[in-house]
Amino acid sequence: MERGNVTTPFGRRAMTLGMFASQVVASEIDSHQSIDKWKLFRTVCEAKAIVGVSDRALAVLNALLSFYPKLELTCGKGLVVFPSNNQLALRTHGMAGTTLRRHLAALVEAGLILRKDSPNGKRYARRDTKGSIGDAFGFDLSPLLARARELQTAAADVALARQETQLARERLSLCRRDLFKLIEVLRETDPASDCDSLQQRYLLAVEHLPRKPALAEIEHVLSQLDLLRAEVLNQLEKLINLQKLATNDSQNGCHIQSSDPDSSTESERGLGHETQAGLRSNSGDSVLIEEPLISDTLATDLRVSPRQMATEPGQSTQAFPLSTVLKACPDIVDYGPGGEIRSWRDLMTAAVVVRSMLNVSQGAHDEACRVLGPETAAAVLACILQRSAHITSAGGYLRDLTRRSLRKEFAIGPMIMALLRSHPGNVSLAS
Template sequence: MESGNVTTPFGRRSMTLGMLASQKAASELQADQSVDKWKVYRSLCAAKPLLGVTDRALAVLNALLSFYPKNVLSEENGLVVFPSNEQLSLRSHGMAEQTIRRHLAVLVDAGLIIRKDSPNGKRYARRARQGEIGEAFGFSLAPLIVRCEEIERLAAEVAAERLHLQRLREQFSLCRRDVAKLIETAMEEDLAGDWETAFSYFRELVDTIPRTPTADQIATALEEMKTLRDDITNRLETLLKTRNTSGNPAQNERHIHNSNPDSTFDLEPAFETKQGANSAFKIEPHTVALGQKQEQERDDRSAARPQNSARDDGSGLKSFPLGLVLQACPDMVSYGPGGKIANWRDMMAAAVVVRGMLAVSASAYEEAATTMGPENAATVMACILERGGHINSAGGYLRDLTRRAEKGEFSIGPMLMSLVRARGGGTRRAG
């Protein structure tokens, strides 16, 4: 493009300062400057969020580049392409001509191409006697050469931002998994603390993240999640130190020599529960004095435990808070009196309704209530309802769980937490 030559658009199209700036920059193009047209196009596709162009506009630019005969853009080969809208439509996968004109205007406003209109607004080229193009009217691709370095820099910024966002997502996912599993462990082990409140706060942090979050939103949520993880870890470490300190005398007493050679007390390992059962139900040898001491400690902890934490109802199974049960099994609410469950009485009434709906015999449910306790039996019925599509016989499944509970091989905690995670309680992604 000749220096000082300004081209105004044809017809009613207005001239803007942006067009003038693009033409001024293109007029400073050096004769030896060149760029691979497809390389700069790939950089444009990467940098489109910062350039303000759409996919459809880039499709039209792709069609324009296809009319340039060489792979390398240079002033030596000419930089003006002059296809008709009909030909552009064919190379833009049948895009309507009106749509093509709109996206051409977007490319011009973004400073990626320059209009070089003829006196009558048509696109054509005049050729010299030797056959080479003397003057052409259409669209100049000179801005792609002039802005090549800027486009590559913007593409690098977009790639770096995408990588930063990906790393933040990974860190948040790992931290979220840690918090969920630590809270689950604390609730299953029946450790002292308001773990239900901690879990509610954890869910609030996860739910505040939108489907397509920005890096700042994820970074803010990550800091809060790390703080929560540190608080939970410190709490668990404190409880672990307390347990280890109180267990030292017991460890010393277990080294007392057993004078009975026929006893298998020291030879058989402690009974271990099956996979999925609560690890608290492990039988270990204790002396009489130690057993009395630990029984007293359990009584003290039961008296000091908050009302909303998991508890043992006397059946050998821990009873979990109603709020947690309804969060894991929300389908149960529809069967409560008046379509709601406000307390355990409503929960047990809903369990009776569900029992009949799932064809569970009254004797099977009564046996479960006697073995597990009425609250735990209602909780198990809610879990069976929630997993109804995966259970062939609800009555047979309930009897099997009852038999396992009698042997100390069944715990409700893992079942509840599995349903919570299945509903997005512990594994939901960010974005």
């Protein structure tokens, strides 16, 4: 920068280091540099938050650019505009003089324009003999051209931050909507879950969120809601897995049986064609099985009166606690997951293993699950396993119990109590 080009303000306005720095920047313009003044103005508008100017100050800058005759700002002495305050007030839609001077000072302080004051403080231009402007005093637009690349970078940063904030707001809106509805689904599906606590955590996370939050505030709330959303989804997935496991353990798919009920291939071990023929009379009613399926002792223990009726087909009941079933049928525990049974689901899993071991067909097991319910069917298989040494055909016995349940002549209660009485240590419990 040439030292002769440094100018100081007129009157009582003091010279500052910032004014000097702006003049140094303005003097370092590439001689071939040029830019559309209105594109540059839009860039300044986008970067106003970084530049540090207000909307009213930008309106004054817009008016100053309108006094520049060319479309593009180019390097040279012609970047000085010299409008009067009256003309500036007109082009700023009637802005008051004091307000106009305040925003002009703000543009100078932000380093967007320079004051080039005349000896008497007036704004004017000297022209040569050809009518061209030789020297002018007013407001120099050189800092705008010199800082064009810097302003473009600042505008790009603002646009990127705005886009990130918008995306974060969208994520926040989606996360809030998902959480609200997922908690409601969990409340309806699993009433035992602590949905009130989840709802309270959700409200605490969004309670202090301002109307127009910054990106950092949105990200902070999102981090909390994402954790809460993952927890709710995890609980819902567990419910789905429980339903799938219960369905697979009790049904094991849709096994298609033969349409011929008297087919010897579908009969259980120990129930041949002749034996099954004795199950029905000419009228279609069930009769006593000619071949004994269980011993006389067990038959006496498991005799069910007509008043001891089962539930409706397909309705699962847990009339006895799981612990009581396991005391009556301790042998089933060895077939549970990991050699133990902690829940009804574990009992159903063990029943699937026992079904295969006792040569009970898939069809017999599926029918028992449909009529008795998956939990009751698992308990019946546990009872059959416990007295398997006295049962000729486990599959045939299960089918017979299923048919009796359809006629409401079977309940699992007497079966459990009979097995409890068969263990000497459980006599007091059975009584």
